[in-house]
Amino acid sequence: MSAHEQMRAMLDQLMGTARNGETDRHGVKFYDDSVCKSFLLQCCPHEILSSTRMDLGECPKIHDLALRADYELASKTKDYFYDIDATEHLEAFIADCDRRTTAAKQRLAETQEELSAEVTEKANAVHELAEQIGQKLARAEALGEEGMVEESVKLMGEIDELRKKKAVAEQEYRNSMPASSYQQQKLRVCEVCSAYLGIHDNDRRLADHFGGKLHLGFITIREKLAELKKTVEKRREERGASERERSGGRRHYVGGRELDRRARRHRESARDRDRNKETDRDRDRERKDRDRDRERERERRRSRSRSRSKREESRERSRGRDRDRERERESRRSRSHRSSSKERRRE
Numbered sequence: 001m002s003a004h005e006q007m008r009a010m011l012d013q014l015m016g017t018a019r020n021g022e023t024d025r026h027g028v029k030f031y032d033d034s035v036c037k038s039f040l041l042q043c044c045p046h047e048i049l050s051s052t053r054m055d056l057g058e059c060p061k062i063h064d065l066a067l068r069a070d071y072e073l074a075s076k077t078k079d080y081f082y083d084i085d086a087t088e089h090l091e092a093f094i095a096d097c098d099r100r101t102t103a104a105k106q107r108l109a110e111t112q113e114e115l116s117a118e119v120t121e122k123a124n125a126v127h128e129l130a131e132q133i134g135q136k137l138a139r140a141e142a143l144g145e146e147g148m149v150e151e152s153v154k155l156m157g158e159i160d161e162l163r164k165k166k167a168v169a170e171q172e173y174r175n176s177m178p179a180s181s182y183q184q185q186k187l188r189v190c191e192v193c194s195a196y197l198g199i200h201d202n203d204r205r206l207a208d209h210f211g212g213k214l215h216l217g218f219i220t221i222r223e224k225l226a227e228l229k230k231t232v233e234k235r236r237e238e239r240g241a242s243e244r245e246r247s248g249g250r251r252h253y254v255g256g257r258e259l260d261r262r263a264r265r266h267r268e269s270a271r272d273r274d275r276n277k278e279t280d281r282d283r284d285r286e287r288k289d290r291d292r293d294r295e296r297e298r299e300r301r302r303s304r305s306r307s308r309s310k311r312e313e314s315r316e317r318s319r320g321r322d323r324d325r326e327r328e329r330e331s332r333r334s335r336s337h338r339s340s341s342k343e344r345r346r347e
C-alpha cells in the first residue's frame with residue numbers, strides 16, 4: 001500500500017462513506033446483500049487469509065473500510081444481527097476446511113507406510129511436543145518484537161524444557177523401527193489449518209508454521225466462530241422476535257407461491273370491492289330512475305287531468321256555443337214563421 005492509499009484507508013475507517021461528502025462510493029449501503037457482513041465484523045476468511053498459501057482470492061462480496069465504518073456507527077443504535085450471517089459464513093468455511101483435513105489424512109493413510117499402534121503413539125508424542133515448541137517459539141518471537149523482553153525470555157525457558165522432552169520422545173520413536181524407516185519423512189495434517197507437518201521439521205520451520213499468517217489466521221477464524229456459536233441460537237430467536245414485531249406477526253419470509261396467493265387474493269378482493277361499488281351504483285341509479293319515472297308519471301297524470309279539464313271546458317264551451325246557435329236558429333225560424341203567418345194573415 002502506498003502512503004496515499006494508507007491515508008485513504010485510514011480516513012475511510014475513521015469517517016465512513018460520508019467522507020468528502022460522498023454518500024456511497026460503490027452506490028451501495030453496508031446493509032445491501034452485495035456487502036460482506038463477515039468483513040463488517042472483521043472476520044471474513046478472504047481477508048484474514050489473504051496472501052497466505054491458502055489465499056481464497058477476492059471475496060465475492062464487497063469489502064470496503066468506509067462501509068465498515070458506516071456499519072459500526074449505525075450498529076450503535078440498531079441491531080442488524082450480522083453476527084448470525086457471519087456465523088453461517090464461517091461455519092460453512094470451517095466445515096469445508098475440516099472436510100479437506102479429513103481428506104488429507106485419508107490420503108496420508110493410503111500413501112504412507114502404516115505404523116503399528118505402538119509406533120503411531122510414539123510418533124504422535126513427538127508431533128505433540130513439536131507443536132508446543134513451534135507455538136511457543138512463534139509467540140516468544142512476537143513478544144520480542146513488541147519489546148516485551150521479560151515475557152519472551154520466560155517463554156524461551158519453557159521452550160528449552162520442551163526441547164529436552166522432545167529429544168527423549170524422538171529417541172523412543174527412532175528405537176521402535178528400523179533406521180531406514182525412521183529416515184522417511186512422516187507427515188501429519190495440522191488440525192487447525194490442514195497444512196502438512198513433518199515429524200523431522202526443525203524448530204525454525206515449526207515456529208514459521210505455528211506463528212505464520214496461515215495458521216494464525218485459521219486460529220482467528222476458529223476462535224471467532226466458537227465465540228459466535230455461543231450466542232447464535234439466542235440471537236436467532238431475538239432476530240425472529242424482532243422480525244415478527246416488524247411484520248406484525250409474520251414469521252417467515254414469504255415465498256413465491258405465497259406471494260402469488262396473496263396477489264390473487266388481493267386482486268379478487270379488489271374486484272369484489274369494485275363489483276360491490278357497481279352494484280351500489282346500479283341500485284342507486286335504479287332508485288333514481290324509479291323516482292324519476294314516478295315523478296314523470298305523476299306529472300303526466302297531472303297534465304292529463306289538466307288537459308282533460310281544458311278539453312272539457314272547451315267542449316263545454318263549444319257545446320254552449322252550439323246551444324246558443326241552436327237557440328238563435330230556433331228563434332229565427334219561429335220569427336220567420338210568425339212573420340210569414342202574419343203576411344199570410346195580411347193577404
Ligand SMILES: [Zn+2]
Pocket residue numbers: 036038039044045046047059060061062063
Ligand atoms: Zn468477505
Ligand SMILES: [Zn+2]
Pocket residue numbers: 190191192193194195209215
Ligand atoms: Zn496449522
